Amino acid sequence: MTPESGHSQSGHKSIRSEILAQVKQVAxxxxxxxxxxxxxxxxxxxxxxxxxxxxxxxxxEDALGIDPFSTAEDVGFPVTLGEFIRFYEHAGK
Amino acid sequence: xxxRFLSGPRVNVHLGDLVHGSSLNGHLEALRGRSVxxxxxxxxxxxxxxxxxxxxxxxxxxxxxxxxxxxxPFVIAAADVDVIVSDGTLLGQLETFGVASITCGTEIxxxxxxxxxxxxxxxxxxxxxxxxRPKLVLHTLASLRGAIQAGSDLDAxxxxxxxxDIRRYGxxxxxxxxxxxxxxxxxxxxxxxxxEFLMRAGAHCVSHISGTPSHWRQALMxxxxxxxxxxxxxxxxxxxxxxxxxxxxxxxxxxxVAHAFASTEAGVAFDVRDGLAGFPAALIAEPxxxxxxxxxxxxxxxxxxxxxxxxxxxxxxxxxxxxFVDTGDVVELRGGRYYFAGRRDGxxxxxxxxxxxxxxxxxxxxxxxxxxxxxxxxxxxxxxxLVVADVVLENGPEAAAGIETEILQLCRATLPxxxxxxxxxxxxxxxxxSTGKVVRQYA
Numbered sequence: 001m002t003p004e005s006g007h008s009q010s011g012h013k014s015i016r017s018e019i020l021a022q023v024k025q026v027a028x029x030x031x032x033x034x035x036x037x038x039x040x041x042x043x044x045x046x047x048x049x050x051x052x053x054x055x056x057x058x059x060x061e062d063a064l065g066i067d068p069f070s071t072a073e074d075v076g077f078p079v080t081l082g083e084f085i086r087f088y089e090h091a092g093k
Numbered sequence: 094x095x096x097r098f099l100s101g102p103r104v105n106v107h108l109g110d111l112v113h114g115s116s117l118n119g120h121l122e123a124l125r126g127r128s129v130x131x132x133x134x135x136x137x138x139x140x141x142x143x144x145x146x147x148x149x150x151x152x153x154x155x156x157x158x159x160x161x162x163x164x165x166p167f168v169i170a171a172a173d174v175d176v177i178v179s180d181g182t183l184l185g186q187l188e189t190f191g192v193a194s195i196t197c198g199t200e201i202x203x204x205x206x207x208x209x210x211x212x213x214x215x216x217x218x219x220x221x222x223x224x225x226r227p228k229l230v231l232h233t234l235a236s237l238r239g240a241i242q243a244g245s246d247l248d249a250x251x252x253x254x255x256x257x258d259i260r261r262y263g264x265x266x267x268x269x270x271x272x273x274x275x276x277x278x279x280x281x282x283x284x285x286x287x288x289e290f291l292m293r294a295g296a297h298c299v300s301h302i303s304g305t306p307s308h309w310r311q312a313l314m315x316x317x318x319x320x321x322x323x324x325x326x327x328x329x330x331x332x333x334x335x336x337x338x339x340x341x342x343x344x345x346x347x348x349x350v351a352h353a354f355a356s357t358e359a360g361v362a363f364d365v366r367d368g369l370a371g372f373p374a375a376l377i378a379e380p381x382x383x384x385x386x387x388x389x390x391x392x393x394x395x396x397x398x399x400x401x402x403x404x405x406x407x408x409x410x411x412x413x414x415x416x417f418v419d420t421g422d423v424v425e426l427r428g429g430r431y432y433f434a435g436r437r438d439g440x441x442x443x444x445x446x447x448x449x450x451x452x453x454x455x456x457x458x459x460x461x462x463x464x465x466x467x468x469x470x471x472x473x474x475x476x477x478x479l480v481v482a483d484v485v486l487e488n489g490p491e492a493a494a495g496i497e498t499e500i501l502q503l504c505r506a507t508l509p510x511x512x513x514x515x516x517x518x519x520x521x522x523x524x525x526x527s528t529g530k531v532v533r534q535y536a
Binding site: 029030050051053054055057058059062067069070 | 471
């Protein structure tokens with residue numbers, strides 16, 4: 001669909017690709033048009049609303065076993081898609 | 094004329110034997126003027142004790158099976174219980190509770206004493222409170238029998254039955270109906286599988302049978318559902334959605350299907366016999382008859398002679414200063430009809446928007462392969478909670494391929510986005526409490 005920017009470090013590749021897959025899946029189910037998925041895409045401009053992201057977060061918890069939004073302490077919420085991905089990669093360590 | 098009977102899972106009793114007999118081993122006079130708590134494992138000995146003790150004791154407290162024993166000391170204190178009538182199975186060491194006790198059972202022993210009723214006995218029913226401790230609701234036979242018209246609808250002795258425990262309001266209504274209108278009754282049992290209960294009820298030719306929508310959904314999943322052919326099918330205790338009404342009418346095509354609104358506090362308010370969910374707006378707009386209804390702040394309020402007199406522990410008022418009980422049930426007016434949306438305190442909060450689980454379940458239940466569903470909150474860090482659903486399918490969870498998509502499409506066509514389940518799990522059963530209601534968790 002769109003070129004996925006950024007590096008793929010081994011070990012993090014599965015988290016990145018899982019996130020992107022879930023984002024696309026939820027967009028399709030909820031009938032939302034996605035903006036090109038680049039790392040610097042602000043989440044607010046992605047085409048998904050907060051409910052969609054809430055569903056993505058729930059699905060990622062089921063798929064990856066992690067929910068960094070609930071477990072991270074004192075952290076700012078990710079603003080861009082790249083920050084979102086790193087947020088999960090960091091929690092998945 | 095067949096003899097009137099009460100049927101339990103293992104034994105039947107002929108009611109005529111109670112005229113000159115006792116299930117209390119002749120100890121009835123010891124209960125005169127007392128506050129008596131009846132606690133038995135099975136319903137049949139409790140039913141026999143109730144028949145004997147009403148009019149003799151000043152107060153009867155009905156202890157339902159399924160109630161947690163840790164609350165017993167509180168109930169004994171709050172209701173001033175003098176004597177426990179027990180079949181020896183439910184309560185363990187009775188001495189530890191500091192009250193006298195009498196044994197009852199299902200065997201009727203000839204007894205010659207004249208039984209002179211002198212008391213207008215108070216009936217105390219337990220209903221669940223929000224803190225886990227039960228609320229004690231005070232009724233009299235007058236408020237309990239208000240909805241029962243002697244001899245109505247009946248040209249032949251009827252055999253009544255209910256999935257409910259008769260020690261809870263919904264079941265007690267059926268028991269009183271049977272006893273006060275010359276009928277017989279088939280009692281259910283918490284320890285008897287639904288299939289066996291249906292076979293036993295069918296064998297006794299049950300004519301009138303009632304239960305919650307969840308009871309009925311479980312019954313329709315049983316291969317023995319066809320063993321009964323009632324003339325009257327009744328639902329109460331939970332919201333009766335259009336699917337269960339249609340499924341019951343279609344399965345028991347000879348029966349009249351009705352759903353009733355009642356609560357332990359408010360009593361029996363009305364029943365609906367037009368085959369549709371909800372109730373006509375005319376019931377609110379045109380008051381008539383013994384029950385007054387109004388909608389205030391979105392919930393249904395009831396005033397009638399069937400309303401309970403109050404709560405025993407006096408902690409809160411059962412009715413407002415004008416005598417109206419707030420049922421806590423949210424109703425919505427659509428097209429000249431009121432529909433029940435759910436409990437006021439039972440909503441799921443999705444990003445600030447409220448969802449009634451029952452409303453989503455009603456949509457899921459429309460899918461022809463769905464037998465039962467329950468909608469729950471799933472905690473979520475971004476919006477607080479998401480809506481998720483557990484679904485029981487006709488042929489089990491293995492038959493789920495493709496159905497999840499169909500169910501979600503059904504939901505999306507009818508409900509706003511935040512009410513559509515974020516995920517669906519196919520399960521073999523849904524937890525139903527001893528009250529016959531789906532077990533719910535609230536976020």
